[in-house]
Amino acid sequence: MTTTIDGPVREAVDRVRVQVAALHAQLVRYELVVWTAGNVSGRVPGSDLFVIKPSGVEYDELTPESMIVCTLDGEVVEGEHSPSSDTAAHAYVYRHMPEVGGVVHTHSTYACAWAARAEPVPCVLTAMADEFGGPIPVGPFALIGNDDIGIGIVETLKDSRSPAVLMQNHGVFSIGKDAKAAVKAAVMCEDVARSVHIARQGGELVPIPQDDIDRLYDRYQNVYGQR
Amino acid sequence: MTTTIDGPVREAVDRVRVQVAALHAQLVRYELVVWTAGNVSGRVPGSDLFVIKPSGVEYDELTPESMIVCTLDGEVVEGEHSPSSDTAAHAYVYRHMPEVGGVVHTHSTYACAWAARAEPVPCVLTAMADEFGGPIPVGPFALIGNDDIGIGIVETLKDSRSPAVLMQNHGVFSIGKDAKAAVKAAVMCEDVARSVHIARQGGELVPIPQDDIDRLYDRYQNVYGQR
Amino acid sequence: MTTTIDGPVREAVDRVRVQVAALHAQLVRYELVVWTAGNVSGRVPGSDLFVIKPSGVEYDELTPESMIVCTLDGEVVEGEHSPSSDTAAHAYVYRHMPEVGGVVHTHSTYACAWAARAEPVPCVLTAMADEFGGPIPVGPFALIGNDDIGIGIVETLKDSRSPAVLMQNHGVFSIGKDAKAAVKAAVMCEDVARSVHIARQGGELVPIPQDDIDRLYDRYQNVYGQR
Amino acid sequence: MTTTIDGPVREAVDRVRVQVAALHAQLVRYELVVWTAGNVSGRVPGSDLFVIKPSGVEYDELTPESMIVCTLDGEVVEGEHSPSSDTAAHAYVYRHMPEVGGVVHTHSTYACAWAARAEPVPCVLTAMADEFGGPIPVGPFALIGNDDIGIGIVETLKDSRSPAVLMQNHGVFSIGKDAKAAVKAAVMCEDVARSVHIARQGGELVPIPQDDIDRLYDRYQNVYGQR
Numbered sequence: 001m002t003t004t005i006d007g008p009v010r011e012a013v014d015r016v017r018v019q020v021a022a023l024h025a026q027l028v029r030y031e032l033v034v035w036t037a038g039n040v041s042g043r044v045p046g047s048d049l050f051v052i053k054p055s056g057v058e059y060d061e062l063t064p065e066s067m068i069v070c071t072l073d074g075e076v077v078e079g080e081h082s083p084s085s086d087t088a089a090h091a092y093v094y095r096h097m098p099e100v101g102g103v104v105h106t107h108s109t110y111a112c113a114w115a116a117r118a119e120p121v122p123c124v125l126t127a128m129a130d131e132f133g134g135p136i137p138v139g140p141f142a143l144i145g146n147d148d149i150g151i152g153i154v155e156t157l158k159d160s161r162s163p164a165v166l167m168q169n170h171g172v173f174s175i176g177k178d179a180k181a182a183v184k185a186a187v188m189c190e191d192v193a194r195s196v197h198i199a200r201q202g203g204e205l206v207p208i209p210q211d212d213i214d215r216l217y218d219r220y221q222n223v224y225g226q227r
Numbered sequence: 228m229t230t231t232i233d234g235p236v237r238e239a240v241d242r243v244r245v246q247v248a249a250l251h252a253q254l255v256r257y258e259l260v261v262w263t264a265g266n267v268s269g270r271v272p273g274s275d276l277f278v279i280k281p282s283g284v285e286y287d288e289l290t291p292e293s294m295i296v297c298t299l300d301g302e303v304v305e306g307e308h309s310p311s312s313d314t315a316a317h318a319y320v321y322r323h324m325p326e327v328g329g330v331v332h333t334h335s336t337y338a339c340a341w342a343a344r345a346e347p348v349p350c351v352l353t354a355m356a357d358e359f360g361g362p363i364p365v366g367p368f369a370l371i372g373n374d375d376i377g378i379g380i381v382e383t384l385k386d387s388r389s390p391a392v393l394m395q396n397h398g399v400f401s402i403g404k405d406a407k408a409a410v411k412a413a414v415m416c417e418d419v420a421r422s423v424h425i426a427r428q429g430g431e432l433v434p435i436p437q438d439d440i441d442r443l444y445d446r447y448q449n450v451y452g453q454r
Numbered sequence: 455m456t457t458t459i460d461g462p463v464r465e466a467v468d469r470v471r472v473q474v475a476a477l478h479a480q481l482v483r484y485e486l487v488v489w490t491a492g493n494v495s496g497r498v499p500g501s502d503l504f505v506i507k508p509s510g511v512e513y514d515e516l517t518p519e520s521m522i523v524c525t526l527d528g529e530v531v532e533g534e535h536s537p538s539s540d541t542a543a544h545a546y547v548y549r550h551m552p553e554v555g556g557v558v559h560t561h562s563t564y565a566c567a568w569a570a571r572a573e574p575v576p577c578v579l580t581a582m583a584d585e586f587g588g589p590i591p592v593g594p595f596a597l598i599g600n601d602d603i604g605i606g607i608v609e610t611l612k613d614s615r616s617p618a619v620l621m622q623n624h625g626v627f628s629i630g631k632d633a634k635a636a637v638k639a640a641v642m643c644e645d646v647a648r649s650v651h652i653a654r655q656g657g658e659l660v661p662i663p664q665d666d667i668d669r670l671y672d673r674y675q676n677v678y679g680q681r
Numbered sequence: 682m683t684t685t686i687d688g689p690v691r692e693a694v695d696r697v698r699v700q701v702a703a704l705h706a707q708l709v710r711y712e713l714v715v716w717t718a719g720n721v722s723g724r725v726p727g728s729d730l731f732v733i734k735p736s737g738v739e740y741d742e743l744t745p746e747s748m749i750v751c752t753l754d755g756e757v758v759e760g761e762h763s764p765s766s767d768t769a770a771h772a773y774v775y776r777h778m779p780e781v782g783g784v785v786h787t788h789s790t791y792a793c794a795w796a797a798r799a800e801p802v803p804c805v806l807t808a809m810a811d812e813f814g815g816p817i818p819v820g821p822f823a824l825i826g827n828d829d830i831g832i833g834i835v836e837t838l839k840d841s842r843s844p845a846v847l848m849q850n851h852g853v854f855s856i857g858k859d860a861k862a863a864v865k866a867a868v869m870c871e872d873v874a875r876s877v878h879i880a881r882q883g884g885e886l887v888p889i890p891q892d893d894i895d896r897l898y899d900r901y902q903n904v905y906g907q908r
Contacts, residue, residue, distance in 0.1 A: 030261060034711060034872045035865055037808060085904075107808050109876050116805045116880035118887045124343045126371075126397045127264060127334050141889070143896060144807075169889050170807045184262055191261045195336050197883055199343035202424055206345045208368070208396050215370060223312075257488060351570045353598075353624045354491060354561050411489055418488045422563050426570035429651055433572045435595070435623050442597060450539075484715060578797045580825075580851045581718060581788050638716055645715045649790050653797035656878055660799045662822070662850050669824060677766075 005069070005078065009047045013078075016042045016051045016179070017064040023183045028059050030187045032108040039084040042179030043094055043101045048072045050094055054081035085144065092150020093175060097157070102179030104186040107171040110193035114138070115166040121193050124205045128192040129213040130220035133161030136189060141168040149173075161217060164189040232296070232305065236274045240305075243269045243278045243406070244291040250410045255286050257414045259335040266311040269406030270321055270328045275299045277321055281308035312371065319377020320402060324384070329406030331413040334398040337420035341365070342393040348420050351432045355419040356440040357447035360388030363416060368395040376400075388444060391416040459523070459532065463501045467532075470496045470505045470633070471518040477637045482513050484641045486562040493538040496633030497548055497555045502526045504548055508535035539598065546604020547629060551611070556633030558640040561625040564647035568592070569620040575647050578659045582646040583667040584674035587615030590643060595622040603627075615671060618643040686750070686759065690728045694759075697723045697732045697860070698745040704864045709740050711868045713789040720765040723860030724775055724782045729753045731775055735762035766825065773831020774856060778838070783860030785867040788852040791874035795819070796847040802874050805886045809873040810894040811901035814842030817870060822849040830854075842898060845870040 005013055020042045027033045027040065036059070041052035051067050068079035074091035076083055084090070090103045114121050120135040121128075128136075139156035142148035153173045156165045163185040164174040172189050176182035199205055208216075232240055247269045254260045254267065263286070268279035278294050295306035301318035303310055311317070317330045341348050347362040348355075355363075366383035369375035380400045383392045390412035391401040399416050403409035426432055435443075459467055474496045481487045481494065490513070495506035505521050522533035528545035530537055538544070544557045568575050574589040575582075582590075593610035596602035607627045610619045617639035618628040626643050630636035653659055662670075686694055701723045708714045708721065717740070722733035732748050749760035755772035757764055765771070771784045795802050801816040802809075809817075820837035823829035834854045837846045844866040845855040853870050857863035880886055889897075 034868050107806070107872075107876070109872070110879060112806055112808075112876040113880035113883060116877065116886050117884050119884065124396055125334070125339055141887075141893075143893060145900065169805055169887060187261050191334075191336070195334070195339040196343065197879065198337060198424065199340035201428060201882060202340060203344050203346065205343050206368075206396060212368075212370060219372065351623055352561070352566055354566075414488050418561075418563070422561075422566040423570065425564060425651065426567035428655060429567060430571050430573065432570050433595075433623060439595075439597060446599065578850055579788070579793055581793075641715050645788075645790070649788070649793040650797065652791060652878065653794035655882060656794060657798050657800065659797050660822075660850060666822075666824060673826065 005049075009044065009049070012044045012046055013049060013051065013069055014064070016044050017067045017069075020051045020053070020179050021062050021064045021067050023179050024053060024059055024062050026183050026187065027104075027106060030190065032106040032186060032190055033059070034107075038106040039086055039090075039104070040179055040183060041084075041087075041090045041103045044069075045101070049077060050090065052087055052090055053084045054079065055084050057081060086149070088144075088147060089149040089153060089173065092147050093153055093173070096150075096154045097175065099177070100175045100182075102176045102182035104174045104179070104182040105171065106186050106190070108186070108190035108193070110197050111136075111164075111166055111172045111190050112170075113197060114193055115168055115170060115172075118168045120166070121196050122205060122207070123213055124196055124199065124208060125192055126208070126216055127188070128196070129208060129216035131185070131188045132164065132192070133217035133221075134213060136162050136164050136166060136193070139165045139167045139173075141170070232276075236271065236276070239271045239273055240276060240278065240296055241291070243271050244294045244296075247278045247280070247406050248289050248291045248294050250406050251280060251286055251289050253410050253414065254331075254333060257417065259333040259413060259417055260286070261334075265333040266313055266317075266331070267406055267410060268311075268314075268317045268330045271296075272328070276304060277317065279314055279317055280311045281306065282311050284308060313376075315371075315374060316376040316380060316400065319374050320380055320400070323377075323381045324402065326404070327402045327409075329403045329409035331401045331406070331409040332398065333413050333417070335413070335417035335420070337424050338363075338391075338393055338399045338417050339397075340424060341420055342395055342397055342399075345395045347393070348423050349432060349434070350440055351423055351426065351435060352419055353435070353443055354415070355423070356435060356443035358412070358415045359391065359419070360444035360448075361440055363389050363391050363393060363420070366392045366394045366400075368397070393420075459503075463498065463503070466498045466500055467503060467505065467523055468518070470498050471521045471523075474505045474507070474633050475516050475518045475521050477633050478507060478513055478516050480637050480641065481558075481560060484644065486560040486640060486644055487513070488561075492560040493540055493544075493558070494633055494637060495538075495541075495544045495557045498523075499555070503531060504544065506541055506544055507538045508533065509538050511535060540603070542598075542601060543603040543607060543627065546601050547607055547627070550604075550608045551629065553631070554629045554636075556630045556636035558628045558630075558633070558636040559625065560640050560644070562640070562644035562647070564651050565590075565618075565620055565626045565644050566624075567651060568647055569622055569624060569626075572622045574620070575650050576659060576661070577667055578650055578653065578662060579646055580662070580670055581642070582650070583662060583670035585639065585642045586618065586646070587671035587675075588667060590616050590618050590620060590647070593619045593621045593627075595624070620647075686730075690725065690730070693725045693727055694730060694732065694750055695745070697725050698748045698750075701732045701734070701860050702743050702745045702748050704860050705734060705740055705743050707864050707868065708785075708787060711871065713787040713867060713871055714740070715788075719787040720767055720771075720785070721860055721864060722765075722768075722771045722784045725750075726782070730758060731771065733768055733771055734765045735760065736765050738762060767830070769825075769828065770830040770834060770854065773828050774834055774854070777831075777835045778856065780858070781856045781863075783857045783863035785855045785857075785860070785863040786852065787867050787871070789867070789871035789874070791878050792817075792845075792847055792853045792871050793851075794878060795874055796849055796851055796853075799849045801847070802877050803886060803888070804894055805877055805880065805889060806873055807889070807897055808869070809877070810889060810897035812866070812869045813845065813873070814898035814902075815894060817843050817845050817847060817874070820846045820848045820854075822851070847874075
């Protein structure tokens with residue numbers, strides 16, 4: 001911890017600490033994670049900081065206070081623990097996708113199954129057209145330890161409407177305008193990965209025509225939910 | 228909000244608000260929904276109104292007060308939020324099926340899997356004969372935004388004993404004499420969609436002869452449960 | 455209600471009411487049932503009575519007081535509700551299998567999948583050898599409304615070590631020395647039906663030699679658990 | 682109970698009693714066990730003792746006081762109940778693997794599915810490379826009642842980086858530096874057994890090159906988590 005944060009950034013950091021800590025409960029609730037795998041981060045508005053889960057800490061023990069605050073280079077600014085071992089990937093996304101306010105990583109079961117085959121999830125459900133606007137793409141195999149995972153995420157997502165990418169042989173990274181939107185994308189990714197897997201086990205899928213996918217995606221992104 | 232509701236309709240609306248809000252918990256309990264997907268509505272007896280979930284609101288936050296009251300044309304009469312984005316489909320069902328008192332929509336996993344193949348669920352379990360009286364039928368692919376989904380639901384269900392329809396590439400709509408019966412049909416639909424999917428993954432299904440299906444359906448609809 | 459029960463049978467009935475009501479929670483916990491499907495019964499020691507779930511009542515509402523007491527002919531002796539619609543099958547088992555003190559019926563998912571193919575679950579797990587002593591057998595297709603289901607259960611189980619039978623196109627009936635043992639058999643039946651289904655989806659099963667099955671079954675029935 | 686334990690060993694035993702009792706809740710939470718199947722044990726540091734679950738007792742009823750303390754030969758030193766019927770296997774592992782401080786046994790579903798085919802789980806996920814360093818191996822078919830299961834566990838694990846072994850037609854045994862680490866291995870074993878099963882149902886798996894598996898394993902064992 002090398003910096004003192006105060007003023008409006010202090011308040012923003014503390015608000016994001018509360019949000020990010022609480023959102024991890026959604027990963028547990030929707031069974032996207034086991035043990036300490038998986039993590040949520042959120043960019044701190046009006047700053048070059050983000051808040052992320054500590055490494056190797058159990059979900060039941062997460063509190064706003066135990067969250068780690070990092071710079072966009074992944075350097076720890078506040079935190080008693082080490083940050084998530086996936087911090088470099090989150091940081092890379094924040095540096096290269098300024099519109100992204102939240103990042104989530106999971107090893108959710110059905111998404112990992114597609115990832116272990118390096119196969120995109122085809123868009124055959126209207127809910128998937130709504131949320132993903134097409135298939136959920138596959139990113140490259142990349143080892144942890146440098147920027148390879150971050151590069152793979154950004155390179156894959158910049159060519160896709162999808163807010164989630166299946167990193168080959170690894171798991172899901174999802175993004176959103178804030179941490180909650182990224183968690184929603186992670187939840188929906190597993191949900192459609194499961195439904196489409198099961199659908200295809202039973203026979204031929206019926207495709208949705210691309211222009212119908214386009215119409216569904218446009219409407220959902222613009223008119224759904226409370227205004 | 229353009230009308231003031233009072234007298235006996237006031238009481239009926241408030242009763243249905245309580246029922247519809249509470250029934251959403253069954254969708255969560257039986258894991259028929261994730262995030263804010265899915266919705267329950269109930270017709271208000273003695274009126275041309277129905278009560279439905281607000282759009283994009285989380286299940287944990289639903290209360291009787293947050294429910295939306297609509298006319299049978301889907302116009303909002305009471306409610307601070309927008310109604311479910313599926314309101315037009317619910318309204319169409321209530322206008323064209325006067326015996327229906329409740330409608331449920333979900334994207335439950337196994338039902339969606341059959342829907343993504345546009346394949347009816349064959350009736351190979353006695354519990355399915357009891358509740359559905361035959362296969363669970365598939366309705367047409369239809370985009371949201373006009374009456375196409377409502378038309379597809381009504382056209383499919385009017386030729387079937389089934390209280391549930393798998394809308395192609397979309398999900399389930401179920402109906403009942405009231406909202407609780409429609410929820411039961413949605414729960415049973417996913418249950419049999421799952422059992423029959425798994426059954427067929429293991430080999431050839433044994434059919435139930437049609438006259439036995441007829442006998443089971445007749446008995447269940449007429450003598451089961453508390454009189 | 456035509457009889458007054460008192461003395462030691464009164465106490466025994468009340469004890470079994472408590473046990474049978476509580477055991478239904480295990481069906482819910484292990485997800486063997488949805489909505490109001492499934493039922494547990496228990497013979498009242500020292501009498502010609504058994505206690506069973508009321509028909510069509512939700513699991514959350516079951517209390518010792520709402521249980522139904524029946525004669526071994528299935529006639530209601532105590533109870534405000536109708537007894538389970540499966541009461542005749544339970545009664546038939548009690549009349550023809552005097553060693554049986556508990557009966558359970560479910561439509562649990564994986565067991566139903568085998569039942570919809572009329573295929574016994576092969577014994578390829580030591581836990582299955584322990585509890586079932588061989589395959590879980592399939593009983594005949596039978597309609598509700600007379601003794602056909604009861605006859606099918608008894609005829610199938612009398613030639614088997616298994617405490618559970620998969621009734622074709624229907625579901626599971628399990629038995630035990632008391633209601634708790636029958637519930638355990640229903641839980642284990644679904645557990646092994648699931649594991650063996652999944653095993654076979656992945657390739658060839660390795661059989662367990664019959665004499666090893668015999669050794670495992672003998673040991674488990676005689677030495678396992680607290681003496 | 683033939684010995685009186687006091688002094689620092691008394692404190693160590695009581696500490697391990699608390700840990701082992703509590704860790705069984707993780708088996709329930711991650712649905713690795715049904716009814717009374719499955720068990721956790723932990724070596725008592727500074728002694729030739731270990732603590733294990735009593736046989737045939739339900740998970741909800743486990744307390745630190747109901748745990749059983751055994752010598753490394755599996756003889757009961759403290760305990761009102763019989764020890765787990767798998768005690769001999771745990772004891773054999775402690776005698777022959779001095780670095781092991783915890784052992785877990787489950788019949789978790791997907792692991793049993795691979796075990797029923799005597800097929801190792803291939804290493805196609807980075808999380809699996811991290812934790813298992815390669816495939817999860819299969820141990821021999823062995824009957825309970827002597828040291829055959831223990832021998833099979835030790836012979837299989839000594840040639841593997843994996844902290845878990847799939848005993849053929851039986852289930853999982855996992856090990857760790859303490860009981861918590863062994864529980865983690867059991868949880869991760871089921872998680873990857875499930876993901877890889879589902880992956881392969883959908884088509885060809887993409888292998889991870891062995892040197893990448895080696896790099897991932899090395900990093901995870903040495904730098905992950907809180908220092």
